[in-house]
Amino acid sequence: MSIKILQHKCISCGKCKDACPGNLLGFNENEKAAIQHPKDCWGCTACVKECNVGAIRYYLGSDIGGNGGYLFTTQTDEYINWHIVTKGDKKLIKILKIESNEY
Amino acid sequence: MELELKTMETDVLIIGGGTAGCFCALTIAENSQSNVIIVDKANIKRSGCLAAGVNALNAYITDDETPESFVDYVKKDSEEIIREDLVLSIAKRLNQVTEKIERMGLPILKDKEGNYVSRGKRSIKINGESIKPILASEVYKYEQISVLNKVNIIDYLIKDGEIIGAVGFAVEKNVVLSIYAKAVVCATGGAAGLYKPNNPEFSRHKMWYSPFNTGAGYAMGIRAGAEMTSFEMRFIALRCKDTIAPTGTIAQGIGAEQINGRGQPYVEKYGKPTTATRLYSTIMENSVGMGPCYLQTKGISNGVEEQLYKAYLNMAPAQTLKWMENNKGPSKENVEIQGTEPYIVGGHTGSGYWVDINRKTTLKGLYAIGDVAGGSPKKYVTGCFAEGEIAGLSAIEFIKDRQIKELEEHEIMRHRNFIRSFFNKDNESLYSIEEVEIAMQKIMDEYAGGISTNYKYNEIGLKIATERILELQILTENLKANNLFELTAIFELIDRLYVCKVLIHHLKDRKETRWRCYQENSDYPKQDVDWCKYLNSKYEDGEIKTFTRRLIRRDEIYEH
Numbered sequence: 001m002s003i004k005i006l007q008h009k010c011i012s013c014g015k016c017k018d019a020c021p022g023n024l025l026g027f028n029e030n031e032k033a034a035i036q037h038p039k040d041c042w043g044c045t046a047c048v049k050e051c052n053v054g055a056i057r058y059y060l061g062s063d064i065g066g067n068g069g070y071l072f073t074t075q076t077d078e079y080i081n082w083h084i085v086t087k088g089d090k091k092l093i094k095i096l097k098i099e100s101n102e103y
Numbered sequence: 104m105e106l107e108l109k110t111m112e113t114d115v116l117i118i119g120g121g122t123a124g125c126f127c128a129l130t131i132a133e134n135s136q137s138n139v140i141i142v143d144k145a146n147i148k149r150s151g152c153l154a155a156g157v158n159a160l161n162a163y164i165t166d167d168e169t170p171e172s173f174v175d176y177v178k179k180d181s182e183e184i185i186r187e188d189l190v191l192s193i194a195k196r197l198n199q200v201t202e203k204i205e206r207m208g209l210p211i212l213k214d215k216e217g218n219y220v221s222r223g224k225r226s227i228k229i230n231g232e233s234i235k236p237i238l239a240s241e242v243y244k245y246e247q248i249s250v251l252n253k254v255n256i257i258d259y260l261i262k263d264g265e266i267i268g269a270v271g272f273a274v275e276k277n278v279v280l281s282i283y284a285k286a287v288v289c290a291t292g293g294a295a296g297l298y299k300p301n302n303p304e305f306s307r308h309k310m311w312y313s314p315f316n317t318g319a320g321y322a323m324g325i326r327a328g329a330e331m332t333s334f335e336m337r338f339i340a341l342r343c344k345d346t347i348a349p350t351g352t353i354a355q356g357i358g359a360e361q362i363n364g365r366g367q368p369y370v371e372k373y374g375k376p377t378t379a380t381r382l383y384s385t386i387m388e389n390s391v392g393m394g395p396c397y398l399q400t401k402g403i404s405n406g407v408e409e410q411l412y413k414a415y416l417n418m419a420p421a422q423t424l425k426w427m428e429n430n431k432g433p434s435k436e437n438v439e440i441q442g443t444e445p446y447i448v449g450g451h452t453g454s455g456y457w458v459d460i461n462r463k464t465t466l467k468g469l470y471a472i473g474d475v476a477g478g479s480p481k482k483y484v485t486g487c488f489a490e491g492e493i494a495g496l497s498a499i500e501f502i503k504d505r506q507i508k509e510l511e512e513h514e515i516m517r518h519r520n521f522i523r524s525f526f527n528k529d530n531e532s533l534y535s536i537e538e539v540e541i542a543m544q545k546i547m548d549e550y551a552g553g554i555s556t557n558y559k560y561n562e563i564g565l566k567i568a569t570e571r572i573l574e575l576q577i578l579t580e581n582l583k584a585n586n587l588f589e590l591t592a593i594f595e596l597i598d599r600l601y602v603c604k605v606l607i608h609h610l611k612d613r614k615e616t617r618w619r620c621y622q623e624n625s626d627y628p629k630q631d632v633d634w635c636k637y638l639n640s641k642y643e644d645g646e647i648k649t650f651t652r653r654l655i656r657r658d659e660i661y662e663h
Binding site: 002018019020021022023036038039040041042043044045046058059060061062063064065066067068069070071080082084086087089091093095097098099100101102103 | 144145146148149150151154155158159210211212220222228229230231232233252253274275302304305306307308309310313314315345346352353356357407410411412413414416417420421423424425427428429430588591
């Protein structure tokens, strides 16, 4: 359970760093966001949802069933768009922010 | 490392900006002119156990229920050991706080007549993904409320036996901060990371409760001599395997049954289906070779499956990703379930500060609310809101004739020097912070009823645990921090060890088995009617002293 931050996409805005409930993120020597200890991540996706440029990929550790898949989000005022990329497949799940869970 | 000293003053200091803390601050701001500081180790926008969101509001009085029937349910589910007075005071406020959070912007599902749609008897359906950002933006509307993000409070400031403030350090700046207040409200949440977790390697933090809730509020209270209650009533969650995602969305939401490896329902073989029995029965089936256990979802429609994908993205995205990783969603495969490691968390069970009806602790000047406050299991999110309101309203009155008191400078320097000491170790410890944490979790797992013993323990094992935890406490004195992140980790470890110490005493001294899994004392494997009472404790002169108190009923007025 953790995240990977794509260095070439990171715009150094620092929003992910501010949001992390474990204070796990910082800037590296290139002023890009980085997670110091990937195994400290809780997997809450607070940082993923803060990142407006889709630079943070969220994945499952291989010890809990990770098999190469990852997700990231993009947002509009109304929707959170969850982009889920797995082996050989890409899926987009759009969730209306004001819509309640059915279950 | 040099640490700059800073001092602040406020009317009410709230430690922890979660559901309880934020609601408390809002209540004070709406009902008085008093100033409030909320201090949080992270950022209140996403701090604490609801960082990812929450799946439902699980404490609500639906049309067929009453506050009294809610108390009856909590009492039955908790095997009698609750503070009925506290639970009733929460139950009476559940619906008004729900309406309030809806006004702030939380989406709640409604039927055509505009009534909330229930998910079981005491639960309503929401989209809880943004519950923390919603609360945070409401807090920021009030000029009276100042928010100090990224400050780790490590201890109360005490004068003449009264709590007069708190001290801590900024996690991103070299600053030690003392905050004085006329009243202090502890709302730091419960304690995770005491026991070896389900996934001890790379995914060690993929746990039920936030791994960043490290029992600071309990530990500060223990060190200051506050009375604590029911630490032995641990909470162990029944969760989706590996991702440790909630099961209620499937079990309650779509009515999926618990089945064993042979496809047979099994829960009712083990007694009335309480929260603890649903867990205990799963552990038992596994232990007799009838596992793995599942929630039976195979065959649900594609439409239901799509809705489950969305519901999990709104609170535990790992589960949706896991389903999609191998294209094996819940319509194709049943969802495997397992028990987590134990936690201490007063929002689910009864562990925490011993409080009066206003949520005053036994230490003058200190309130406790939310997961750190004991006696009222199953308060969940809305119960935490309710406690925030109750303490907030009381604090407004309490501070009217209170003055700010301060400590002498040398006493503040003592705190600063203690914090700084971890940067200035001459001899580096043989052990890293992480190694000592792993040692603690292993001891608790093996000798204090962790996953590896199916949560059972006995006095011989607890004696070993007591000795080993003391050894680790001494080892922490030599730990070295190279930066503020490591400094935070050292204080989190120190706090967890204090919580472990008290927990072990409580497990030892309840000489019965009151709750399956939560507290299974192998020396006394049966429930004992003479133990229908609270087990409380105080830390005095370096020793933990436990004692019992008789149950307090809903029509009683308890005063410290």
